[in-house]
Amino acid sequence: MLWLLAIPALLLVAAGGNRSFRGEVSLPSSGREMVTSPFQLKQGWLGAPRIALKVRQPINTSSLVNVELLNDQNQVVLSFYKDTWRDAGTWYEGGESGRWDEQDTDLTTEFRPGQTGQFRLRLSLEDFIASSSSATPQTTPAGSTLPVLVEIYTNTLDAGLLVGTFVVLLMGSGIFCWYEYAPKRELRSFTRTETSLALAESFADQATLKVSFGARYEQPDHPVRTLPATRTTFSCPVSLSITDAWGQILLSRRESLLLNAFQIGEDDRGFRGEQAVYLRLKSAKRLRIRVEVPEDLEGRVIELERLQLTVTELTKTASTKPLEELA
Secondary structure, eight states, X not given: OHHHHHHXXXXXXXXXXXXXXXXXXXXXTTOOOEEOXXXXXXXXXXXXXEEEEEEOOOTTEEEEEEEEEEOTTSOEEEEEEEEEEEEEEEEEETTEXXXXXXXXXXXXXXXXXXXXXXXXXXXXXXXXXXEETTEEEEEOOTTOEEEEXXXXXXXXXXXXXXXXXHHHHHXXXXXXXXXXXXXXXXXXXXXXXXXXXXXXXXXXXXXEEEEEEEEEEEOOSSOSSXXXXXXXXXXXXXXXXXXXXXXXXXXXXXXXXXXXXXEETTTXXXXXXXXXXXXXXXXXXXXXXXXXXXXXXXXXXXXXXXXXXXXXXXXXXXXXXXXXXXX
């Protein structure tokens, strides 16, 4: 399931789009308009081109930047503006001091053109003002320029919307799977002493059943022989039988249950295993399901501690194991 965690990151990368143009324009303080080199914008259904401008604002200045998008007929198809600024200084508190630098110098917008074509940006500068906390704001000297970095990205997507949509879809998929594969009801029977367990219950037509059985064995207090430390598994024979309400045998067979070693305290070891069989009924029936295991294995090297039988009626099953049909 780790691959699911990588999807939002991949979506964020895809949302950034591909940079198709990069250039820098120096805007004079006189307000004269400057035009970028031509770049192409494509019409498409996936995402929208993003126009990103970064004003290289000098310290303690503010400005008003006008932006117009021109098509190949020199017509204005989009226009916007923004007040940009940058302030810096020194702070003092409790005998300590440091520098601070704050700014708002980014201009970003997304635009989907009506058709593919060549476009340019026309930029101009207004109210380029130098300010200071210790002096009255004043217009910058004539001849000053303000550099602006221009970047165009194609096929950009809304990152927040992408991640939000992914989360909603993931939640919806989880709810769907819960309704599709969640058990309708579970009937559990277990004991610590019996070598056989049986469960009788009525099931509807076309019911899907999961029959799980598990066994746990431990070394007896006085074993007939010492169990080698290298011994990690046992094979346990299991008898599984299913009959209907009239005693007719619908399924009868022997399974081999693999028991794996586990530690009990510091010195003792036990062996346990679990297995499942998936069944489908062709018609409504009352079934008696029975499992049986030996009381001990390999001449009382290990003895039965617990046998468990679980029968679950499923809505559906995600298991890759084939379903066995019961007449």
